[in-house]
Every structure is written in structure tokens, then in C-alpha cells.
Amino acid sequence: MLRIYNYQDLNTDDLQQLVQRNVDPANEIRSIVETIIDTVREHGDNALLDYAHKFDKVKLDKLYLDKAELSELANALQPEQKEALKTAYNNIYKFHKAQLVKEDKIETMPGVTCWRELRPIEKVGLYIPGGSAVLPSTFLMLGIPARIAGCKEIVVCSPPQKSGKVNAFIAYVAELLDIDRIYFAGGAQAIAAMAYGTESIAKVDKIFGPGNQFVTKAKTIIQSTTTTAIDMPAGPSEVLVIADETANPIFVAADLLAQAEHGSDSQAVLVTTSEQMAEAVIAELAKQLPTLPRAEIAGQAIANSYAVIVNSLNQAMQFSNLYAPEHLILATESWEQITGDIINAGSVFLGNLTPESVGDYASGTNHTLPTSTYARAYSGVSVDSFVKKITFQHISPQGINNIGPTVEILAELEGLHAHKNAVTVRLQK
Numbered sequence: 001m002l003r004i005y006n007y008q009d010l011n012t013d014d015l016q017q018l019v020q021r022n023v024d025p026a027n028e029i030r031s032i033v034e035t036i037i038d039t040v041r042e043h044g045d046n047a048l049l050d051y052a053h054k055f056d057k058v059k060l061d062k063l064y065l066d067k068a069e070l071s072e073l074a075n076a077l078q079p080e081q082k083e084a085l086k087t088a089y090n091n092i093y094k095f096h097k098a099q100l101v102k103e104d105k106i107e108t109m110p111g112v113t114c115w116r117e118l119r120p121i122e123k124v125g126l127y128i129p130g131g132s133a134v135l136p137s138t139f140l141m142l143g144i145p146a147r148i149a150g151c152k153e154i155v156v157c158s159p160p161q162k163s164g165k166v167n168a169f170i171a172y173v174a175e176l177l178d179i180d181r182i183y184f185a186g187g188a189q190a191i192a193a194m195a196y197g198t199e200s201i202a203k204v205d206k207i208f209g210p211g212n213q214f215v216t217k218a219k220t221i222i223q224s225t226t227t228t229a230i231d232m233p234a235g236p237s238e239v240l241v242i243a244d245e246t247a248n249p250i251f252v253a254a255d256l257l258a259q260a261e262h263g264s265d266s267q268a269v270l271v272t273t274s275e276q277m278a279e280a281v282i283a284e285l286a287k288q289l290p291t292l293p294r295a296e297i298a299g300q301a302i303a304n305s306y307a308v309i310v311n312s313l314n315q316a317m318q319f320s321n322l323y324a325p326e327h328l329i330l331a332t333e334s335w336e337q338i339t340g341d342i343i344n345a346g347s348v349f350l351g352n353l354t355p356e357s358v359g360d361y362a363s364g365t366n367h368t369l370p371t372s373t374y375a376r377a378y379s380g381v382s383v384d385s386f387v388k389k390i391t392f393q394h395i396s397p398q399g400i401n402n403i404g405p406t407v408e409i410l411a412e413l414e415g416l417h418a419h420k421n422a423v424t425v426r427l428q429k
């Protein structure tokens, strides 16, 4: 069950230790992942087939499903399941479409005009997790912004299921997104395949998507060793709930368990101003946990989690900003008083009636979010993640006379005379 800490008793080192997660001290995961990446580089498709057998326990005779095969699989869905996926699609689409904003041109000096234009990243790779749970919602979260941005080539990889296929929900989302193929590749091997290319899978410019520690480590390695970029480290799910005496312990426990059921390495942290609330939430966890089909996984994650007792909502926010949670829930009626103090968080859920699950599936926000303190520096996936913002400038005859002398002086002071000359030869005498 949740360990309890008192914020007052924690010194700076304790706090730093408490907010660390998923460390790989002996570099075990790194070394497994490096071997996988090297093997995929060397053996391409054959390595993917071997790893599907080794890790996913599936003997594949081919590496992908095409549009017709996906469409046939999608037929298995019930009408209400299709409707739910379409509702999610529509909300996510609406929220992301509004992110495509055309910026104004700015005249910084008379005759000197600067602006930015968006261009899609041409070749993108989407990783859809499918180890312990298949996540069609992640396919929506990545495919919709990729389509809105206008990416030309979209490569999709997901671990093969025991059936030797992908699941029908994934197939239906492929149909909604007009995706041609889904490749059977999971884990670090999928990331390596999209970063280096294989006989079947095209090398992409940027890889997107969450995953377990193997996937996340592979993404961070290929980011520093290849020309393929990544969205961000989006590893095992986590949630931090700030609760005061106005929170409902039943809701808080349910929210903690919702993220805990993703994996035994997930973390669910409670920060509360009320000791009674901590006790009530722990009692609720004990009630709700055994009722879950994934109780064993969620129980391990809860054992790896904790509660912190603080003396004010401001102190709660201080801890939360240090923790930098993927998901932050403000389970308090006073949420409006503290939202301005949030500095580090992936996505925020306000008030007692906003479960984190709505953001996971259907409210419209993206659920691919930075974990492991990376919310201190990264944002979640958005349309921006799929575009480049290219800067443009134009100088008129009046503009060159206005800006030229400044550039001449600056080039001279850096000792770069060819730079200066490129201006001088244009100046109107």
C-alpha cells in the first residue's frame, strides 16, 4: 500500500530521491536495447521476425497488414464501439485542428519583414504500444495530429498480438486515419526499424509514441545516434493527485488506480493537506484494488508509489513542480487558486469531476506526454510536434538601408568581413 511521507521531514536529498523514477542504475535496459538496435541494423526484417517470436511469442509469416486486411479485421467491431472511437476522433480532431495557427508577418524595421510558415515533417513513424494492453487511443492521439499537419508518409508499428494480427480496434482506427499498412514490430526493435529502415520499413525523420522502458530507452538512444528525431521520452504512465479536504477519496483512489493499472513500473502519487484524506484514500485503494482485473499489476505500481502530507496547497504545488508529473489532478474545490502556480506538468485535470481517464481517451487533449520528470522541459504531443516552423525574411530597398549599417558594425566587431561585405555591396549609395 502507499507509503506516507511528511513533507516537513524531507530534506533536499530526500526530495530528489523521491521524485526519481525508473532509473536504470546498472544500465541493464540500455545494454539490452543497444543489442536490439544493432541486431535490427544488421539483420533488418529477419531481426524483426525473430524478436516477434522471442518477445511477443508470435511466429509471423509476414511483417505487415495492408488496407484490405485491416478493413476486414475492423468489421468485427460493434456499432457502439465504432461510435465511441468516432466520438473520441472528433473531439481530438477539433482540439488539435485549432492548433494550426497562421502567424502574422512582422515588420521589425521599415522594409524588414520576418515571419514563420509551417511545413509538415515528411516521414513520420508512429509507435502504438501493445504489450500488456493494446492502445487504439494512442493511435488516435498520434495519427490525428500527423494527418492535420499533412505528413506525407506515416509508418505505423505495433507489437503483433497472439493471433498474428493486430487487434480490431487498431484496425478500425487505421481506417479512420486512412493508414495503408501496420507493421508488426514492438519494443526497441520497432524504434530501431523506423530509425534505420529495414527491407520493409522506411526510415523516418521523426518517431512518435509512448511505450515501456525498452521503447523509451530506444527512442532516447536513436535520438543521439541517428538523424531521426523523437517527440519526447514518454515512458511508464504516472499521475500525481493534489487533494485537500474537499476531495472525494473514492474518486482519488480510482484516479490513482487508473494509472497504476498501466504497468508495475507506473507511479501514482498522492499529495494531500489532510492526514485523514490520506487514510481515507488508502482505505479506498484497499477496497477498489482487488476488484480490478489488472489488480496484480496495479498493486505492484501502488507499492512503488507514495503519499506526501503537506501543510498547504502551495506546498503541495511546490512538491508537484519538483516531481513534474505526466498527469496532474487538482482534486480540490479551490483549483482556480492554484493553477497559476503550476510550472511542470504534462496535462492537468481540474476539480473533483475531471478524471484523468477523460484525457486518456476522448476529451480532446493529447495523452502522449512526457514522463520521468521530462515535463520540466518537454510538452506533450500536438500538431506542433509534426511540423517545422520555418522562418522567412524579406528586405526591401528601404529595408537594406535601414538594417544594413547595423549588420555592418556587428559583422565588423565579430571580425567576419565577408558577412559585412554581403551587406555593403547591396547598400544604395
Ligand SMILES: NC(=O)c1ccc[n+]([C@@H]2O[C@H](COP(=O)([O-])OP(=O)(O)OC[C@H]3O[C@@H](n4cnc5c(N)ncnc54)[C@H](O)[C@@H]3O)[C@@H](O)[C@H]2O)c1
Residues within 6 Å of the ligand: 032, 055, 056, 128, 129, 130, 131, 132, 133, 135, 138, 159, 185, 186, 187, 188, 189, 210, 211, 212, 213, 214, 215, 234, 235, 236, 237, 262, 263, 266, 326, 367, 368, 369, 370, 371
Ligand atoms: N507517457 C505516455 O504518454 C504513455 C501513453 C500510453 C502508454 N504509456 C505507457 O506505455 C507502456 C506500454 O507498455 P507495454 O509493455 O504494454 O507495451 P509496449 O508496446 O511499449 O512494449 C511491448 C514490447 O516491449 C518489448 N519487451 C517486452 N519485454 C522485453 C524484454 N524483457 N526485453 C526486451 N524487450 C521487451 C517487446 O518487444 C514487446 O513487443 C506502459 O508503460 C504505459 O504506461 C505511456
Ligand SMILES: N[C@H](CO)Cc1c[nH]c[nH+]1
Residues within 6 Å of the ligand: 135, 137, 138, 236, 237, 238, 259, 326, 360, 367, 368, 369
Ligand atoms: N494514461 C496513458 C498515458 O500515460 C494513456 C492511456 C491510453 N489508454 C489509457 N490510457
Ligand SMILES: [Zn+2]
Residues within 6 Å of the ligand: 237, 258, 259, 262, 360
Ligand atoms: Zn491511462
